[in-house]
Amino acid sequence: MFRILKETNINFIGHRRKAFLLSLLLVLLGGTAFVMVLLDKANMGIDFAGGTMLQGNFENPISISDLRGAITGNGFPEASIQELERHNVPNSYIIRVKETTAGEMKAIDRLMQIIQENFAENKFTRDSEHTIGPAVGETLKKSARWAVLISVLGMIIYIGLRFDFRSGVAATVATFHDVLAVLGIFFILNKEITLLVVTALLTLAGYSLTDTVVVYDRIRENLKKFRKKGEFVGTVNRSINEVLSRTVMTSVTSLLVAISLFIFGGEVLHDFALALMIGIVVGTYSSIFVASPIVVEWEAKAPRRFK
Amino acid sequence: MKSQTWRLVITGVLIVLAFIGFWNTLKLWTLSEADKDRMEELKPGSVNELERKSMRLGLDLQGGIHVVLRVMMEKIEPSARADAVERAIQVIRNRVDFTGVTEPIIQKQGDDRVIVDLPGYTDADRAEDIIGQTAQLQFKLMETYENAEILLGKIDSVVAEVRKTDTTQMIADLEESSSEQFETGDITPIDESDSTSDEEDIFAELLGEDSADFEEEFYSSETNPFTQYLEQWLRSSKSGAPWPAYYVLGKDRAKLERMLAMPQVQSIVPPDIQIAWSTRTEVRNAQDVYILYVLKSKVQFLGKYLENIKMGRGQFQEPTVDFRLTGQAAAAFARLTGANIDKPLAIVIDEKVESAPIINSKIRNNGQITMSSGATIQDAKDLEIVLKAGALPAPVEIIEKNVVGPTMGSDSIRKGLISTLIGLALVVVFIGVYYRLSGLIADLALLFNIFFLLAVMAGLHATLTMPGIAGIILTVGISVDANILIFERIREELRTGKTVRASIDAGYNRALLTIVDSHVTTLITAGALFLFGSGPIKGFAVSLFCGVTISLYTAVVITKTIFDIRKGYKTLSI
Numbered sequence: 029m030f031r032i033l034k035e036t037n038i039n040f041i042g043h044r045r046k047a048f049l050l051s052l053l054l055v056l057l058g059g060t061a062f063v064m065v066l067l068d069k070a071n072m073g074i075d076f077a078g079g080t081m082l083q084g085n086f087e088n089p090i091s092i093s094d095l096r097g098a099i100t101g102n103g104f105p106e107a108s109i110q111e112l113e114r115h116n117v118p119n120s121y122i123i124r125v126k127e128t129t130a131g132e133m134k135a136i137d138r139l140m141q142i143i144q145e146n147f148a149e150n151k152f153t154r155d156s157e158h159t160i161g162p163a164v165g166e167t168l169k170k171s172a173r174w175a176v177l178i179s180v181l182g183m184i185i186y187i188g189l190r191f192d193f194r195s196g197v198a199a200t201v202a203t204f205h206d207v208l209a210v211l212g213i214f215f216i217l218n219k220e221i222t223l224l225v226v227t228a229l230l231t232l233a234g235y236s237l238t239d240t241v242v243v244y245d246r247i248r249e250n251l252k253k254f255r256k257k258g259e260f261v262g263t264v265n266r267s268i269n270e271v272l273s274r275t276v277m278t279s280v281t282s283l284l285v286a287i288s289l290f291i292f293g294g295e296v297l298h299d300f301a302l303a304l305m306i307g308i309v310v311g312t313y314s315s316i317f318v319a320s321p322i323v324v325e326w327e328a329k330a331p332r333r334f335k
Numbered sequence: 336m337k338s339q340t341w342r343l344v345i346t347g348v349l350i351v352l353a354f355i356g357f358w359n360t361l362k363l364w365t366l367s368e369a370d371k372d373r374m375e376e377l378k379p380g381s382v383n384e385l386e387r388k389s390m391r392l393g394l395d396l397q398g399g400i401h402v403v404l405r406v407m408m409e410k411i412e413p414s415a416r417a418d419a420v421e422r423a424i425q426v427i428r429n430r431v432d433f434t435g436v437t438e439p440i441i442q443k444q445g446d447d448r449v450i451v452d453l454p455g456y457t458d459a460d461r462a463e464d465i466i467g468q469t470a471q472l473q474f475k476l477m478e479t480y481e482n483a484e485i486l487l488g489k490i491d492s493v494v495a496e497v498r499k500t501d502t503t504q505m506i507a508d509l510e511e512s513s514s515e516q517f518e519t520g521d522i523t524p525i526d527e528s529d530s531t532s533d534e535e536d537i538f539a540e541l542l543g544e545d546s547a548d549f550e551e552e553f554y555s556s557e558t559n560p561f562t563q564y565l566e567q568w569l570r571s572s573k574s575g576a577p578w579p580a581y582y583v584l585g586k587d588r589a590k591l592e593r594m595l596a597m598p599q600v601q602s603i604v605p606p607d608i609q610i611a612w613s614t615r616t617e618v619r620n621a622q623d624v625y626i627l628y629v630l631k632s633k634v635q636f637l638g639k640y641l642e643n644i645k646m647g648r649g650q651f652q653e654p655t656v657d658f659r660l661t662g663q664a665a666a667a668f669a670r671l672t673g674a675n676i677d678k679p680l681a682i683v684i685d686e687k688v689e690s691a692p693i694i695n696s697k698i699r700n701n702g703q704i705t706m707s708s709g710a711t712i713q714d715a716k717d718l719e720i721v722l723k724a725g726a727l728p729a730p731v732e733i734i735e736k737n738v739v740g741p742t743m744g745s746d747s748i749r750k751g752l753i754s755t756l757i758g759l760a761l762v763v764v765f766i767g768v769y770y771r772l773s774g775l776i777a778d779l780a781l782l783f784n785i786f787f788l789l790a791v792m793a794g795l796h797a798t799l800t801m802p803g804i805a806g807i808i809l810t811v812g813i814s815v816d817a818n819i820l821i822f823e824r825i826r827e828e829l830r831t832g833k834t835v836r837a838s839i840d841a842g843y844n845r846a847l848l849t850i851v852d853s854h855v856t857t858l859i860t861a862g863a864l865f866l867f868g869s870g871p872i873k874g875f876a877v878s879l880f881c882g883v884t885i886s887l888y889t890a891v892v893i894t895k896t897i898f899d900i901r902k903g904y905k906t907l908s909i
Contacts, residue, residue, distance in 0.1 A: 083743065103708070114746050155740035157459065164403055164735040167445070168869065175867035182859035190852065221531070224802060227864060227872055231809065233861040238853035242820070245849045251760075274823040281762050281819070282812040288758035289808055294750035296395070296801045 036269045040316050041324055047317035051205055054310070056304045058208025061215035070215065073222030076169050078128040078162035080135040083112065086119040087151040094116055099123060099139065099145040103130055112295055120155075122295065128159055137161070172226050179230050183237060188321070191244065194326050197239045202319035206236040210303055224300045232307035235282070239275060239315035246271050260327050264320050272316075279312045337630045342896045344587050349888075356794030358388035374442055379586065381421050383437050390793040391438070393800030393874050396748050398741035399454040400462045401808035401870065404731040415727040422704055422724040423731050425717065426470040429614040429687060434465060437591070440753045449731070467733055470637025472725015476631045476675060477691065480567075483579030483629035489603050493562045494594050496860075517674055561594055565627065571677045572693050578679050580691060585616055585623035607632050614687040614721070628688045630681055635671050638684070638725030640664035641702075646712075646719050649705050654715035656704045656722060665699050673702045682722070689721045751804035758808050759785070760817055770822050772908030776897045777818035777890070782816045784889040788882045797881075800874030806861075810882025817890035820846040820853075822909055835904035843895055850891060857883045 064070040074081060092111055099107040104125040114122040123139060130138035136157050143152045183203065187196040207229050214225065246267040251260075286308060290301035362387050366374070371382050394401050404427075406419050412707050427449065431439045440452035451466055478486075510575060564587045569580035583591060594600060595610060604610065613626035643659040660668050672680070672694050677689040692704050706715050763781065766774040788807060792799060825842030831843065865876035 083740075104468060114742075115749055116744070117742060156738055156743045158737040159733075159735065160737075163405065171867040171869065175863045178866065179860050179863035182863060183856065186855060186859060221660070223869075223872055226866070227802065227875055230860045230864060231857075234856040237856045241852045241856070242849055245852070249845075270827070271823075272818055277819045277823070278816045280813075281765060281815045284761040284765060285758040285808050285812045288761060289754050289805060292750060292754035292757055292799075293805070294754075296747060297750075297754075297805050300802070300805060323520035 036088065036272055037266075038269060039265060040268050041321055044317065044321035044324065047313075047321065051209075051318055054209035055205055056213055057212030057216065058210075059212075061211045062208065064215065065211075065221060071218055071220050072165075073220040073224045073225070074124055074126065074160055074165075076129055076165050076172070076221065077126060078160050078165040080126060080128055080139065080160075081122065081124050082136060082139050082154065082159040083122045083156040083157075084115050084122070084152055084154040085114070085121070085149065087153075088149075089119055089149060090147060092121070094146070095121060095123075095143075097172070098142055099125070102142045103127075103138070104135075108245055110295070117155075163171060168223060172223060174252050175195075176226070176230065179233065183233065187237075190241070194277070194332075195244050195323055198319050198322035198326070199244065201322060202240050202314045203233050203237050205318050206307060206310045206314050207233050210307045210315075213306050214299075214303065219299055219302070222299065224297070225303050228300045228303035232304065232311060235307065236311035236314060239278075239311050240319040241321055242271055242274065243268055243315050247323075261324055264324055268316055268320060273313065275312055278310055282308045339896065339899050340897075342892060346896060349787065353560055353790035357786075357790040359385055360789070360793035363389045370559060386437065387504065388796070390789070391796060391798040392744075392748075393798045393803065393871060394452060394454055394737070394739055394744075395801045395871055396744050396751075396799060397454055398739045398744035399452065399456055400456050400739075401735070401737040402451045402453075402462065402466055403444070403735035404451065404466060405450045405734045406449065406730055410730050411727065413745050415723070418720070418723070418844045419727070419729040420447060420449060422470075422720050422727070423729040425720045426685065426724050426729075427451060427466055429721075430465045430685060432615060433612070445639060448734075455741075457738060457741055459736070459885055462738075463736070467731060468685075469728040470684055470731050471562075471686075471725045471748060472641075472722065473634045474636040474638070474671075475609070475681045475683050476635055477578050477580070477679050477681055478629045478631050480577045480579050482608070486604065486608060486629065487565070487579075489592070490561045490600055491559045493599050493603055494597065495558065497597060497599050498560065500666075501691065510708075531568040542594065561591065564591055569679060571679075571693070573677045576677075578691075579629035580679070581627045582619060582624045583627050585625060588612070588625050591627065609686075611681075611683065611688050614684060614689050626688070628681060628691065630683070630688070636664075636668060636679075636720065638682075640668075641722055641726040644719055644722045644726060646715050647703065649703070654706045654710060654712050656706075656715055656719045658702045658704075658722065658726075660698070660700055660702065668702070669697055669699040682718075684725055686720050690718060712866055747801050751801060755804060755808050759811055762811055766815060766818070770818075770909055773822055773825075773898075774909075776894050777815065777822070779897070780818065780889045780893045781811060781814055784810065784882065784886050787885045787889065788878065790879050791885065792878065797877050798880070800871040802871045803874030803878040806878035807882060809879060810886060813853070813883055814890045816853060816885035817846075817850045817886060818894060820849055821891075821894070825907070825909060829907070829909075834908045836902075839898050839904070839907070843891070847891065851888070854883050854887055 061070060065072070068077075092109060096107070096109045099109060104127060106126055108124045110122045112122050114120045125135055125139070127135045129135055133141075136159055140152075140154065184196075184200060186197050190196075191199060210229060210232060211221075214221065219225070220306050247264055250267050250270075283305060286301050287303040289297055290305060293301055347872055374385075375382050404423065406423050408416050408419065411419050418615075422746075424441055424443065428441050431453065432449070434453065434456060436456050436496040440450065442450050444450050453462060454460060495603060521768040564583055566583075567577055567579070567581050567583035569578040570576060571578070609630045609632040611628045611630055613628070616623040616625055618624075640657045640660060642661065643657075645657055647655045649655045676694050676696060679693050682689045690704075701868045704718065706718070722818035761779045766777050768774070770777065785807065788810060791797075821842050823848045826839050827836070828841045861876045861880035864872055865880060868876050896904065
């Protein structure tokens with residue numbers, strides 16, 4: 029048998045106070061980011077905020093700072109410009125601006141004009157473009173809100189059917205913790221919040237809940253065997269240790285998949301994969317250091333046999 | 336039968352079904368461009384047919400244009416707002432039909448929006464014209480049958496002449512290249528008259544014995560290259576006089592359009608005559624047909640003067656479309672109709688003919704268009720919408736436009752494929768090394784999972800998008816998790832000293848509930864994203880949902896079936 033982890037007996041619960049501190053920090057960060065999103069002050073992608081994306085390639089190499097200078101100096105101060113790795117298409121760039129119009133012109137036409145004026149000798153071929161009016165952004169925000177609401181409701185109903193009240197609350201807290209943590213880290217990194225990032229967050233919620241469920245299932249199973257008083261903390265610790273190799277294995281395989289998506293999946297899926305990677309790590313952490321310790325604390329404050 | 340036998344039978348059946356579901360898509364994906372061209376030559380439309388039966392690629396993968404329009408309600412009178420979106424859709428549909436896009440999507444979104452997806456179409460500027468312009472509704476008279484026939488006859492001879500010159504040119508080129516072969520460096524200029532006279536010899540040379548048959552077919556189609564596709568049908572109801580309206584089979588339309596677009600043909604169509612297509616197809620003898628009309632170019636009357644357009648019933652309860660005219664417009668329409676009784680009046684929208692009813696009597700204030708026999712309520716409804724679209728234009732503005740270049744699409748496919756394969760390979764190797772033989776069983780289940788998933792998506796004609804590819808990759812993670820749960824449990828059971836057989840069974844039994852749990856949470860997310868996600872995100876939801884559902888079978892049932900092939904185990908490679 030090839031094993032990464034021998035039978036462990038780590039006192040996870042003993043470290044819960046330190047973990048709570050870290051989690052508190054992450055949740056505060058995420059909470060701030062969430063409020064910023066609600067107030068429309070976060071770095072929202074053009075799919076939510078409206079704006080223009082232009083993607084194309086130059087015939088000859090250029091310096092990205094020249095391109096950035098030309099665009100930001102001509103009426104698009106907040107433009108984001110990225111070089112794009114493409115198969116057989118060198119000198120590809122992607123330009124994103126928050127505007128859809130520039131004076132009388134459409135932003136896309138103005139961008140083309142700026143490029144032609146500043147790189148007259150260097151032919152620029154437009155490949156793709158995307159213009160999203162603010163009204164469409166509003167609609168997308170609305171449907172994103174609905175998707176979040178429905179999945180949160182669905183998960184709470186599921187938790188309610190599957191667990192008793194205490195562990196249900198703890199599982200919900202752990203799940204929110206994970207989603208907020210990733211959102212907070214994205215906020216710190218100044219990553220754009222796009223529809224795909226929201227999708228990744230929702231997927232993570234499911235993933236994180238699964239991790240928590242696995243630990244709780246084991247706690248429940250072990251509690252049936254150990255009914256003596258005062259053994260609660262020990263049982264929880266033992267359960268976490270028992271499923272630890274599964275937790276690690278699943279995290280590693282999921283990470284392998286997410287990393288491959290991050291490295292090879294291209295621009296479209298880049299931030300999506302990043303959110304997944306962060307989320308897998310945070311989700312693993314929370315199933316050990318957040319979900320179970322909450323139940324332990326609760327039991328300590330108001331003793332009651334864990335079902 | 337024992338449950339093991341059942342599982343084998345069911346798995347076998349599923350594999351066969353998956354192959355059937357996947358067959359067309361597999362065929363399409365493995366065809367090279369050259370193969371496709373050959374197929375298209377043997378049977379026109381067969382590649383399209385195959386595409387229709389295969390997994391669809393989203394706009395982000397195959398390139399294309401996605402546009403969201405808003406009907407500008409504030410510019411429309413309140414009384415005309417009710418079906419403004421339907422009018423806009425009808426007008427766009429008429430125009431998109433003529434772009435040749437195979438699977439366009441035109442649908443209403445919300446109260447005042449229209450989504451238009453043109454897969455594979457990347458001419459952004461033309462698309463904006465097609466979609467964004469306000470409809471023009473006009474009434475025109477038809478050219479007389481005699482004049483039209485003369486013109487069409489001329490088109491025949493011009494096209495034949497153009498083809499003949501082209502053939503001659505082709506032969507001259509051929510000759511030139513062959514002389515080049517033999518007399519390198521010394522090309523004899525070929526006299527055109529010379530080469531024409533040699534034409535038949537060369538045909539004989541080129542074609543050998545079959546040349547006589549070939550020539551016969553070649554020349555017979557050349558005498559009426561244009562009119563051979565036309566079938567006259569419209570006649571006056573009283574006098575029975577014929578009018579120049581011709582059925583054209585849907586598959587022949589593109590050929591005729593190419594001929595009409597020839598500069599030589601365009602130069603012989605006089606400015607006062609207009610050749611126009613019907614807005615859409617009709618079904619005739621179980622075949623789609625368009626109608627080609629020969630009209631007088633002069634605009635006789637404008638659609639904007641029509642008022643109070645609505646569907647009605649004629650004296651025999653047949654569907655009609657009624658309208659009203661007032662003031663000057665009524666007088667003008669009375670003059671027009673009074674002078675042209677028993678002649679057709681073409682209703683032209685965006686230079687396409689919606690219909691050409693015969694004028695029965697002079698119309699002053701109340702007009703009634705009776706639908707021809709065999710017309711359905713839907714036909715009347717379409718006519719009503721088109722008349723309203725012209726009378727009460729629904730101006731639209733583009734609020735989202737997404738153009739994905741074709742090379743961008745193929746780039747995405749490539750990246751999706753590479754990242755999926757690498758992610759899959761990493762997981763397969765990792766699980767294989769860690770769990771040994773049992774790991775290989777899990778790997779096999781994983782490959783089944785992906786195969787079934789692709790088959791289901793192909794069979795359902797679902798749309799694969801870039802996020803959808805990410806969904807497939809995530810399925811790999813979730814599917815493997817099920818096997819990890821089982822295997823870790825089996826290891827634990829083995830450690831307690833149970834026999835291998837008992838450990839396997841206990842491992843599966845105890846892990847099952849947890850596996851179902853983990854799948855349910857993912858299904859909830861996928862379901863919510865499916866309900867509210869747009870385009871690409873919906874693709875993610877579809878592949879995740881299907882993948883996770885399938886993994887419940889592949890990761891649990893298929894692996895267990897393999898473990899159960901042997902009854903007794905002394906040791907287990909896990």
